[in-house]
Amino acid sequence: MVQQKIELRKIRDLSDNLSDSFKFIRIEFKPLLKSFILIAGVFLLANAIMSGLYQKTAFSFLDSMTTGRIGDEMQMMSTLFTPVYFITIFLTMLSLIAMKTVVACYMKSYIEKNNSPTTEEVWHNFIQYFPRVIIYTIPVTLLILTGFIFCILPGIYLAFVFVPFQFIIVFENKGFTAAFRRCFDLIKRNFWMSIGIYIVSYIIYSFSSGIIGFVVAALAGLASYFTTKEWSSTAGMVMGVFNVVGYVFYLVFLISAFLNYGSLMESRDGTGLLERLETLGKKTDLYKDLEEEY
Numbered sequence: 001m002v003q004q005k006i007e008l009r010k011i012r013d014l015s016d017n018l019s020d021s022f023k024f025i026r027i028e029f030k031p032l033l034k035s036f037i038l039i040a041g042v043f044l045l046a047n048a049i050m051s052g053l054y055q056k057t058a059f060s061f062l063d064s065m066t067t068g069r070i071g072d073e074m075q076m077m078s079t080l081f082t083p084v085y086f087i088t089i090f091l092t093m094l095s096l097i098a099m100k101t102v103v104a105c106y107m108k109s110y111i112e113k114n115n116s117p118t119t120e121e122v123w124h125n126f127i128q129y130f131p132r133v134i135i136y137t138i139p140v141t142l143l144i145l146t147g148f149i150f151c152i153l154p155g156i157y158l159a160f161v162f163v164p165f166q167f168i169i170v171f172e173n174k175g176f177t178a179a180f181r182r183c184f185d186l187i188k189r190n191f192w193m194s195i196g197i198y199i200v201s202y203i204i205y206s207f208s209s210g211i212i213g214f215v216v217a218a219l220a221g222l223a224s225y226f227t228t229k230e231w232s233s234t235a236g237m238v239m240g241v242f243n244v245v246g247y248v249f250y251l252v253f254l255i256s257a258f259l260n261y262g263s264l265m266e267s268r269d270g271t272g273l274l275e276r277l278e279t280l281g282k283k284t285d286l287y288k289d290l291e292e293e294y
Contacts (some may be wrong), residue, residue, distance in 0.1 A: 008111055008262040017197050017263065018204070021256040028106075028116055035106055035122040036251060040098040044247045047091035052240030054084045093141070094134070097166065099247065101126060101133050103254045104170035129170045136176045140165055160195055161187055164261040171261075186264040194260055201256035209249035217242040 006024045025032065105125035109117030140162050148155030161183050168179040187194055221238040 005114065008107060008259065009266045010262065011266050012259060012263045013193065014196050014200060017256055017259050018201065020259055021201065021252065024255055024259070025251065028110070031116040031118070032106060032251070033248075035117070035119045036099070036102055036248075038119055039123055039126055040095065040102045040247075043091065043095040043098040044244060047088065047095045048240040048244045050084060050088045050091055051243055054082075054088045055239040095247065097134055097137055098130065099250060100166045100254060101130050101170060103251070103258060104167045105129065107167075107258055108171050125170065133166050133169050136169060136179065137166065139176075140180070160191075160198060163194070163198060163257050164264070167258055167261045186261070186268055190264055190267060194264065197256060197260045198253075201253045205249055205253040208252065209246040212249065213242045213245035216245050 006020055006027065010020075012020060102122065105122045106117060108125055109121045113121075144155055144158045144162065146155075147158045164186065165179055165183055168174050168182050172179075172182070174182060217238045220241040
């Protein structure tokens with residue numbers, strides 16, 4: 001049976017985006033998840049460990065409830081902004097950037113090969129673009145945070161505008177200025193449609209990861225409590241496991257966001273249509289395995 005392919009550069013509305021997102025994940029689940037875990041997993045694991053350690057400190061007052069030393073622990077609550085706290089924030093940002101870069105590299109290889117890429121191929125693109133993506137993302141993140149600090153609405157607007165920023169750097173091999181301008185250029189014609197796609201896909205990700213993550217984290221928490229008899233350790237284990245499960249389900253949002261980027265790119269440039277026109281009359285049909293919708 002010939003493997004079905006998903007055309008990435010295609011104009012999609014909300015229903016098409018969600019349908020193709022789940023279809024792509026279903027078809028590419030094994031190679032995509034393998035690349036995601038092996039490449040981004042290092043950052044996710046480090047973040048989960050540091051998050052668990054911080055949560056253990058943050059919830060240490062739970063242990064004091066059984067010893068009566070609440071006063072000492074209440075004093076500790078004022079010193080929660082420890083180095084572990086800031087390391088956890090840094091690793092969280094690094095993990096989000098790594099996940100987005102892995103998905104962008106996977107999609108780039110997928111289109112170039114017109115087939116599922118190997119982990120080695122994704123890794124080759126990842127080490128090429130990841131340092132650049134980190135450096136370019138810092139000023140964009142500061143700009144978004146500034147928008148939230150001085151006025152919430154500009155921050156929200158910029159957060160939506162820069163969703164495809166990392167995708168543009170990897171997929172189109174753009175520099176900072178070109179990628180920055182490209183974000184505004186792509187979204188200006190389909191702003192409200194993009195917002196709808198981002199919000200709905202994020203809600204789906206949140207609910208699915210929340211339900212599954214709660215069950216898995218609860219089981220891990222029970223095992224931790226019966227082992228350590230400490231509520232703080234249990235809370236740390238629960239939050240660490242919950243974060244890891246949430247990161248895996250974050251693929252739903254990332255795939256949806258990338259397909260919307262492909263839709264914006266097709267609406268602006270017509271790249272996919274041009275490629276089809278160029279292949280007319282040729283013996284080799286690059287899209288012979290694509291599913292057609294009528």
